[in-house]
Amino acid sequence: MTRRRAWAFGALLFALFASAALEIGLGPVSIPFWQIPGDTWAYFAGHRALDAVVVGAIRWPRLAVAVLAGSALALSGTVLQAILRNPMADPGVIGVSSGGALGAVIAVATGLSARSVAATPLLAFASGLAVAAVIYRLATSARRTDVYRLLLAGVALSSLCSAVITAILDLSPLEEMQQMMFWLFGGLDGSNWTEAAMLAGVNAVALTAFLRLSFAYDILTTGEEHAEAVGVDVERIKRASLAVAALIVSVAVSTTGVISFVGLIVPHILRRLIGANHRPLLAASALGGGVLLTLSDLVGRTVVQPAELNVGIVTSCLGVPFFLYLLYRQRRGRDIGL
Amino acid sequence: MMDIFHLHYHHRLEDICAAFGPGEMVGLVGPNGAGKSTLLRAMAGVLRPTGGVVQVMGEAIHAREPRWRARRVAYLPQFLPDDIPFTVREFVEMGRYSYAPQGVLSRTDMAAVDEALAVMGLVEHEDAPLTHLSGGERQRAAIARCLAQGAPILLLDEPIASLDIHYQLDILARLRALAEDGRLVIIALHHLELALAYCQRTICLHRGRLVADGSPGEVFTPALLRDVFRVDARPFRDPHSGALRLSVSAAIPHTPE
Numbered sequence: 243m244t245r246r247r248a249w250a251f252g253a254l255l256f257a258l259f260a261s262a263a264l265e266i267g268l269g270p271v272s273i274p275f276w277q278i279p280g281d282t283w284a285y286f287a288g289h290r291a292l293d294a295v296v297v298g299a300i301r302w303p304r305l306a307v308a309v310l311a312g313s314a315l316a317l318s319g320t321v322l323q324a325i326l327r328n329p330m331a332d333p334g335v336i337g338v339s340s341g342g343a344l345g346a347v348i349a350v351a352t353g354l355s356a357r358s359v360a361a362t363p364l365l366a367f368a369s370g371l372a373v374a375a376v377i378y379r380l381a382t383s384a385r386r387t388d389v390y391r392l393l394l395a396g397v398a399l400s401s402l403c404s405a406v407i408t409a410i411l412d413l414s415p416l417e418e419m420q421q422m423m424f425w426l427f428g429g430l431d432g433s434n435w436t437e438a439a440m441l442a443g444v445n446a447v448a449l450t451a452f453l454r455l456s457f458a459y460d461i462l463t464t465g466e467e468h469a470e471a472v473g474v475d476v477e478r479i480k481r482a483s484l485a486v487a488a489l490i491v492s493v494a495v496s497t498t499g500v501i502s503f504v505g506l507i508v509p510h511i512l513r514r515l516i517g518a519n520h521r522p523l524l525a526a527s528a529l530g531g532g533v534l535l536t537l538s539d540l541v542g543r544t545v546v547q548p549a550e551l552n553v554g555i556v557t558s559c560l561g562v563p564f565f566l567y568l569l570y571r572q573r574r575g576r577d578i579g580l
Numbered sequence: 581m582m583d584i585f586h587l588h589y590h591h592r593l594e595d596i597c598a599a600f601g602p603g604e605m606v607g608l609v610g611p612n613g614a615g616k617s618t619l620l621r622a623m624a625g626v627l628r629p630t631g632g633v634v635q636v637m638g639e640a641i642h643a644r645e646p647r648w649r650a651r652r653v654a655y656l657p658q659f660l661p662d663d664i665p666f667t668v669r670e671f672v673e674m675g676r677y678s679y680a681p682q683g684v685l686s687r688t689d690m691a692a693v694d695e696a697l698a699v700m701g702l703v704e705h706e707d708a709p710l711t712h713l714s715g716g717e718r719q720r721a722a723i724a725r726c727l728a729q730g731a732p733i734l735l736l737d738e739p740i741a742s743l744d745i746h747y748q749l750d751i752l753a754r755l756r757a758l759a760e761d762g763r764l765v766i767i768a769l770h771h772l773e774l775a776l777a778y779c780q781r782t783i784c785l786h787r788g789r790l791v792a793d794g795s796p797g798e799v800f801t802p803a804l805l806r807d808v809f810r811v812d813a814r815p816f817r818d819p820h821s822g823a824l825r826l827s828v829s830a831a832i833p834h835t836p837e
Contacts, residue, residue, distance in 0.1 A: 457683030461674045464664050467657040470626045472729065473650025473678035518665035521683070 247522055250515040254529040258309070261536040265308065266301040268544060273297060304430050306438035307497055308539050308553070309532035311430075312504055314445055314494040316531025318487035319505020320524055321452055324459035325480045327466075328389040329510060330568060333491040334502035336396035340403035341373025342366040342492035343425040343500045347407045350422055351414060359436055363496040370492035373399050374484055386466070387480075428499030428554035430539050437497040448490045449528060455479055456520035463518060501554045503561020504531055504538075510568075581637065581764050582623065582653075582733055588631035592618045594788045596632070602732065605759035606766040607779035607796065611809055614785040616768040617658060620735050623766070624655030636733065650678035654726035658737040658768075660718065668713070668721050669706040672696055675728030696727035700754065716747030723751065727758070734758065736767045740774070752778040772800060772809070776824050784808060797824050806832060 267273045273281060273293055284291060285298025315333060322331040333339050345365040346355075354361040377399060381392035407426060411419045424431065452459075458479050461469045466476050494501075508530040509523065516526050535553065538560065542551035587596040592615050600606060610616050621627035623634050625641040634641045636652050654675070664671060675696065676689040685693070697703050700720040710718060719739055726734055736755070740748040748771070756778055759765040769775045775782050776796040784792040784799055786808045792799040797815065805813040805826070813828040 454682055457674075457677065457681060460666065460670075460683070461677060463661075463666070464671070464674065465657070465659075465661050467626065468660065470646065471624060471650070471655040471657060472674055472725070473647040473681075475646045513665075519670070 247516050250512070250526065251522075251529075254526060254533060257533045258529055258536075261533055261540065262305055262309070264540055265305045265536050266297060268540065269296070269301065270548065271296045273301075303435050303438055304433040304539070305536065306435070307433035307441060308430050308536045310438060310441035310445055311494040311498045311501065312508075312531035312533070312535025313528040314441060314448070314490040314531070315501060315504040316508035316527040316534070317445070317448060317452060317524060318491045319531075320509040320520070320527040321459070321483050321487050322505070323509055324462055324520060325483045326387060326389060326392065327462060328392075330389070330393060330506070330565070332503060332506035333487065334400075334500065335506065335565075336374070336392060337377055337399040337403070338370045338374045338488050338491050339495050339500045339502065340400040340407075342370030342488075342495035344373075344403040344407055345369030345492065346496040346499075347410050347422055347425050349496075350418070351410050359440075363440060363493045366496035367489055367492040369403075370495065371485060371488040373403065374488045378481075378484060424552060424554075425495075425499040426554075427552045427558075428495070428501035429550075429552035430498055431550070433497065441493060441497060444490050444493045445528070448486050449524065451486050452483070452524050453521060455483060456524060459520040460518070499552070499554060501535065501557050503557050503564065504534055506568075507561055507564050508534055510564075583635040584623065584632070585635070586632040587619075587622060587629050587634065589615075589618055589622055589627065589629050589788075592788050593622065593629070596790050598783060598790060598793060600764050600766065602762050602764055603759055604764050604766075604781055605756050605779050606764075607775035607782040608766055608768045608785065609770075609772060609775055609782055609799075610785035614808075615788040616785055617737050618788075619785060620655065620737050620766070620768055621657075624653050624735050625649040626655065647678040647681070650729055650731070652731050653733045653735060654729040654731040656722055656726050656734075656736045656739060658741070660722055662711070662718075664710045667707050667709055668702055668724075669693065669697065671710050671721055672702075672706075672724045672728050675725040678729065692730050693728050696724040699727055699758075700724040716743045716750070719743060719747065719751060720754075723754070732762070733764045734766070736765070738768050738770060741770060748774065772805075773826055776800065776815075776826065800826060810834070 281294045281297040284294040318333045346362050349355040349362040349365040377395045380395040458474050512526045516522050538556040539553045542553045542556045581602050582600045584598045622629045755765050782796045782799040802814045810832045812830045813826050818825045
């Protein structure tokens with residue numbers, strides 16, 4: 243396992259590096275790989291040649307947001323799957339993403355976002371957390387969380403949030419509506435350094451918190467009753483983890499819109515490669531989420547050139563078959579890899 | 581070591597009082613639905629009683645945080661999932677959570693894990709995935725996790741329910757050795773004959789009440805076996821071993837009261 247783990251981490255780092263080079267190099271203006279360091283340097287040294295601006299002001303922030311938002315989604319997926327002890331959990335599936343998007347759309351529609359950069363992520367967090375709390379309460383009785391009730395409540399609240407978002411868009415002026423469309427199907431257009439810095443901050447906090455709880459997540463795979471028996475404060479850890487997961491997902495959603503299934507796919511694949519131990523699994527998920535979202539964005543930007551597909555469309559095209567495959571395996575009663 | 585005062589839990593436990601000391605091996609018996617699991621969970625501090633107190637070394641267990649409990653009381657729930665994706669050693673290490681909540685085990689923690697694996701005879705299996713073990717070995721691993729907690733009190737909910745006869749006797753003998761070592765071991769048991777053979781004390785629950793507490797010979801009277809377990813049975817001396825056994829002849833048909 244140790245050897246396999248080392249290989250997996252090596253492959254992830256290579257994939258991250260390669261997809262980053264492609265993300266920066268490919269596009270309407272293509273930049274050869276060997277020129278990327280030079281152009282980056284030129285941009286930060288204050289030169290404003292076309293290539294330097296494309297690299298430094300457009301492609302680098304887009305890459306940073308893609309990697310960090312992917313990390314946030316995959317980390318929260320890993321943690322949700324651990325605390326709910328169900329491999330189908332994902333911030334999109336349980337409704338936290340749509341909840342976050344609703345808050346972001348409200349911030350823009352009410353004009354709050356124009357007053358402060360923090361308004362959109364804050365409102366997204368408040369609304370994502372509220373949706374997560376409602377779903378959790380609906381699915382939990384007598385200190386047990388029923389996963390099917392959780393998924394159904396997630397579906398219901400997700401469609402409610404999407405309906406409200408669509409209603410707000412319908413009532414908005416046309417330009418504003420086009421600007422807000424991406425919250426329904428996430429996109430990385432117009433990513434900037436402020437967003438990247440915000441994501442980096444909350445991701446660092448979340449990763450630290452999650453790593454401190456990783457042993458408890460390992461123990462939770464043996465069941466809540468067993469976890470309580472060895473001294474894990476199960477309820478407290480579940481609530482804290484859910485809140486932190488809601489935080490990073492909401493901040494990610496407030497910058498990119500709803501991107502589904504990254505949090506479902508990444509931990510699944512990595513659990514097969516890395517094993518169920520949450521310390522390496524969380525680290526690998528942070529990398530893997532970044533890789534998957536960057537590659538999805540590359541696909542979205544290149545398949546229908548010169549038009550671009552929102553990255554959320556690409557991840558859904560990958561994720562839906564994956565989700566159905568998991569359902570199929572569950573139906574056959576086989577091990578589902580948690 | 582552990583004292584229970586007027587314990588209530590809704591209508592499932594009613595006014596339970598008992599005191600247990602170190603070195604005791606106690607069999608908790610009773611028909612299905614009598615409240616055995618509920619009582620063990622309340623004693624372990626996992627379930628908050630609606631009335632009464634469980635004291636561990638003189639302190640009310642429900643007033644203390646989970647890690648305090650886990651250092652003093654090791655509790656093994658009845659069912660263990662059969663798809664736990666860890667090795668035997670990793671699983672036993674989980675018993676050290678109350679000392680190493682971030683999973684960074686000290687030398688003391690490691691020594692406790694090594695000893696638990698040795699006591700349960702699992703050293704040669706320590707790197708095997710839990711899913712590759714037989715039912716009996718898995719149950720031994722679960723008890724090893726309890727031992728790794730280093731707690732002086734062990735509460736086990738039907739630890740031998742689904743095992744073959746070899747492992748039933750193997751595990752009971754190991755548990756008795758742990759009690760002789762000075763621990764308090766309380767196990768819920770369905771096998772009355774095994775309670776007779778391995779426990780020096782038996783407590784019997786019936787409809788949430790403690791109806792008998794004493795040596796197995798005192799507890800298993802024909803009247804109790806008839807009224808509580810609804811079987812025609814009487815104890816006898818085994819002519820081969822000299823041990824007390826039960827001769828069970830028939831189930832008494834259900835009669836509405």
